[in-house]
Amino acid sequence: MARQIFQLRVSLVGVRPTVWRRVLVPGGYTLDRLHRVLQYALGWRDCHLHSFDVDGVVYGVPDPVGELAVLDELDVRLDAVVGKGSRWRYTYDFGDWWEHDLLVEDVFVADPDERYPICVDGERxxxxxxxxxxxxxxxxxxxxxxxxxxxxxxxxxxxGERFDPAAFDAGRVTTLLRRLC
Structure with a gap:
């Protein structure tokens, strides 16, 4: 079977002007691996807890104390929980509460000559x-x-001096994704 690629639009909720990314990721990625893609795509440094909410089912890193009822994201593939047109939430940093709206814009067969993941577009x-x-x-x-x-x-x-809220470079994000994911 040919490898499926999910085209995701990721938008940061509650921020104007909108901060968003369009990424292409293999459908076989676990939610843990998707978490890493989202971290690099948005410029986060993975310093805080996170979770995915897909149709009311919460996935993340299981809490050994059992205070947070989440299913293990390492056990769940993207293509097992969402499909074309699916919309769900990714929350990062439970103190700051950064919510990301994720939408599967398209699902297609992987280009055999391409390396994934890729960031193809975005703003800010x-x-x-x-x-x-x-x-x-x-x-x-x-x-x-x-x-x-x-x-x-x-x-x-x-x-920091280098912070430019309007700056975004999809090529740089893709380079980071390929090195780190």
Whole structure:
């Protein structure tokens, strides 16, 4: 059987202007491996807990204490839980609560001459790690853009000189994905 590729659109919920990515991933990837793709695609550093919610079933890293009722993401393949047109949620950092809307835009046969995963499109940089969630990130964006904002210098220093909220490079993301996934 030919290997299936899932074209996913990933959008960060609650952030304006929208931060989004379009990635191509093998349907045989486990949700754990998809988690790594999402981390690199958005610029996260995998410093916090995460989960997937697919039709009310939650997948993630099982909690040995049993406080979080999640199914093990290592045991679940992408193509076993979603198909073309499926929409579900990925949440990263349970303190900041970064929700990502995932949509399977298409499913097709892999190009035998191509290496996957690939980031084919997107817009805007992902928020810096531990930015405080969507509402705090909106404050950071406003302060970053306005030299007259009372927190401009502090938040600009915190985000780092190289942080450019409008920047995005699909080729760079693909290079990271191929090295690290």
């Amino acid at each position: 940089a992902g928020p810096p790690e531990s930015a405080g969630g969507p509402s705090a990130y909106q404050v950071l964006l406003a302060a970053h853009a306005d030299p007259g904002h009372p927190e401009h210098l502090v938040l600009r220093d915190w985000a």
